[in-house]
Amino acid sequence: MSRVAAAIDAAHAEGRGAFIGYLPLGYPDLQTSIDAAVSLAESGADILELGPPYSDPVMDGTVIQEATVAALAGGFRMRDTFTAVREISARVDVPVLVMTYWNPVMQYGVDRYADDLVAAGGAGLITPDITPDAAADWIAASERTGLDRVFLAAPTSTDERLEMIARASTGFVYTVSTMGITGERAELDAAARALVGRLRAHGVENACVGIGISTPEQVAGVVDYADGAIVGTALVRALRDGGVEGLAAEARALAAGTARS
Template sequence: MSEAARPQDQATTSKTAGAIEAARAQGRAAFVGYLPAGYPDKETSIAAAIELARNGADVIEIGVPYSDPVMDGPVIQQATTEVLARGFRLPEVFEIVEAVVKATDAAVLVMTYYNLIDRMGAEEFAGRLAAAGGAGAITPDLIPDEAREWIEATDRHGLDRVFLTAPTSSPERVAKIVAASRGFVYGVSVMGVTGARDQVSDAAERVVAAAKGVGAERVCVGLGVSTRAHVQEIGRYADGVIVGTALVAALRDGGPEAVAALTAELTGARAAR
């Protein structure tokens, strides 16, 4: 059986799976924190990502700014719009990833719309990401049916590839997503864009169960997570909890120090000094 057909059992070679399994061994769900690349500037974005790791994040998502972010809510859209306005270019993300990897033990993924990978070329993008020490990529708008080139490139470079499954995904679609993913499956808890919400959707647990039911070893849940209570609730049934908007708002309002404090609060860790 090819690696693409059974990727989720590759904990020994997948950086992301390794981080999630290490958290599981400690009796907890992994904490996955998202921040946009280059926001509010390159050095500050690196410092903020390092604070994520120092305060309990097991996996770090570095979001690549994009002009038409169909999945992102207003907080993240505003942040990435500012980054693009200052002249951000794609190669900068590899420099950011490399700096964060060198400074932390966290698995570092990029989250990007596939058009950016396609324009650079799947092979070049995967090669540069691997050279920077990145663990892999989350591609929210790419479906496995159209991902052959990306799957082949990530296989060649030993990168994780994370596909998304949603409450509306059919059983057949979920099975394809699980088979194509490597590292973990991203469970979307609500339909719509990212953003902090008061309550966790009751669909989140069903999304995890559906993916587990067709063989997923690791499912992380995101969209709407903003409090310690959310993290604890999702951690009961998911392998990882993904937080984005709340962290971006903290960075906007208080810089890396605010990211450190919020991460420590969400993970239950004491803020690093």
């Protein structure tokens, strides 16, 4: 069974939605990013989502972009992804997903990337800029290795595309709350609730909502209808402003929002 799906099921068994926390690797430096991810898991995250820095992060907002620039300036290299996943997986028993743009995976080699991620203890990939119809090599590699494939669904996705995403995804479907880049928003787009309903109609068991979720109240609102809430920018800001201790405090507050009434 998918380790990611099992983590979501375990959260549901405790009467809550899953809390999925994102952090960029290499920020503010590699070891601190590892320690921060471990602290995030120990502070309530059910699933870790780790982002290797990328030179053109088209999906990310200002806070994450600034962290990415700093990580690259600090000398982050592709191989550091697997070093980080290996150390984090050795320290905490929480599934680790890598959220990566597709070009670095292609440059590294799809099968080689999958094999190295499995060897490091990783659970799978979230691939924001590739769709299932263009991902035959990755689908084959993930089926061979048992890694999870998390594809994105957007409010603008057609029913035909949602059906394709539903068939190809494992672990969960990353349900985009609103069109645009990542970052905090005062109000989440109501389209997220409708999109989760559409995904359910296509047989999706686990739909987790991300983009724009930044408060415990927003987490609570999301897990009322979805299987989990994905938080990124608020956690990166907490790490930037308060270090690992500040991140842990923010994570505990967000995790408290996952309880279902």
